[in-house]
Amino acid sequence: MTTPVSLQGIPYDANSSAWRGQAAGPGAIRQALLAPSANAWSELGVDFANAPDFHDAGDLLIGDWPPLEANLAIRAATEGLIDRGHLVLSLGGDHSIAHPLIAAHATRYPGLAVLHIDAHGDLYDDYEGNPFSHASPFARLLEAGVITRRVQVGIRTLNAHQREQVKRFGVECYEMHAHEALPQLAFDGPFYISLDLDAMDPAHCPGVSHHEPGGLTVREVIRLVHRTKGELVGADIVELNPSRDLNDTTAMVAARFVKEIGARLLTGVVVG
Ligand code: MN
Numbered sequence: 001m002t003t004p005v006s007l008q009g010i011p012y013d014a015n016s017s018a019w020r021g022q023a024a025g026p027g028a029i030r031q032a033l034l035a036p037s038a039n040a041w042s043e044l045g046v047d048f049a050n051a052p053d054f055h056d057a058g059d060l061l062i063g064d065w066p067p068l069e070a071n072l073a074i075r076a077a078t079e080g081l082i083d084r085g086h087l088v089l090s091l092g093g094d095h096s097i098a099h100p101l102i103a104a105h106a107t108r109y110p111g112l113a114v115l116h117i118d119a120h121g122d123l124y125d126d127y128e129g130n131p132f133s134h135a136s137p138f139a140r141l142l143e144a145g146v147i148t149r150r151v152q153v154g155i156r157t158l159n160a161h162q163r164e165q166v167k168r169f170g171v172e173c174y175e176m177h178a179h180e181a182l183p184q185l186a187f188d189g190p191f192y193i194s195l196d197l198d199a200m201d202p203a204h205c206p207g208v209s210h211h212e213p214g215g216l217t218v219r220e221v222i223r224l225v226h227r228t229k230g231e232l233v234g235a236d237i238v239e240l241n242p243s244r245d246l247n248d249t250t251a252m253v254a255a256r257f258v259k260e261i262g263a264r265l266l267t268g269v270v271v272g
């Protein structure tokens with residue numbers, strides 16, 4: 001017995017600072033999912049070549065729409081999928097899309113908590129004058145009070161302003177320098193995973209816009225996906241920038257996460 005899951009691509013990078021190119025992310029991840037070098041099985045025993053409850057909802061075609069219009073479209077599409085009884089796994093896109101994605105989930109899952117895996121806090125009040133920047137989605141969500149608990153893992157770029165924001169919003173922030181002390185994570189109610197691929201070391205994931213050395217391994221992030229306790233109700237995988245990737249390495253990592261997060265959404269199985 002599995003729960004229907006929809007894969008939703010959001011090829012949008014208008015809120016990226018530094019380099020753009022994340023709009024090509026969903027296409028590259030879909031291609032990596034079909035790579036002849038790998039099979040379609042997740043480690044949790046789901047065969048994605050034969051998973052009738054796993055649907056591809058296609059890409060949301062919003063081009064370079066301004067942030068407010070883009071956010072409304074992302075939110076409406078996501079709420080539509082949830083209202084059809086689907087869990088939603090979204091592919092970015094820059095990380096600004098987490099704001100409407102999580103806002104949509106929060107209206108449907110009261111008490112929603114978020115596990116945010118990233119090199120960056122993404123808590124800027126605004127970044128270079130853009131309050132919808134991919135460096136700001138969690139500031140918007142937290143000031144709106146729509147998420148009850150926010151746990152960050154992989155963080156290694158906090159400046160004075162972001163440290164203030166961590167305090168202001170009561171974020172549980174586990175920085176990389178203390179990663180060994182990360183406890184077994186557990187959520188009492190529904191939770192959502194927002195996975196920025198730059199959380200992993202650029203040696204593992206070079207295909208991102210912002211390289212931050214000293215990051216997580218792929219295996220450490222798979223363990224978080226498999227073992228974090230609670231009811232996982234949605235997720236996003238963001239910030240793949242294929243123009244900076246090497247031999248599709250990062251696209252293959254993202255495809256692995258589609259399988260591992262997808263399997264957990266479909267089956268509800270928690271390892272350990
Ligand atoms: Mn991010």
Ligand code: MN
Pocket residue numbers: 118119120196198199210239
């Ligand atoms: Mn990041």
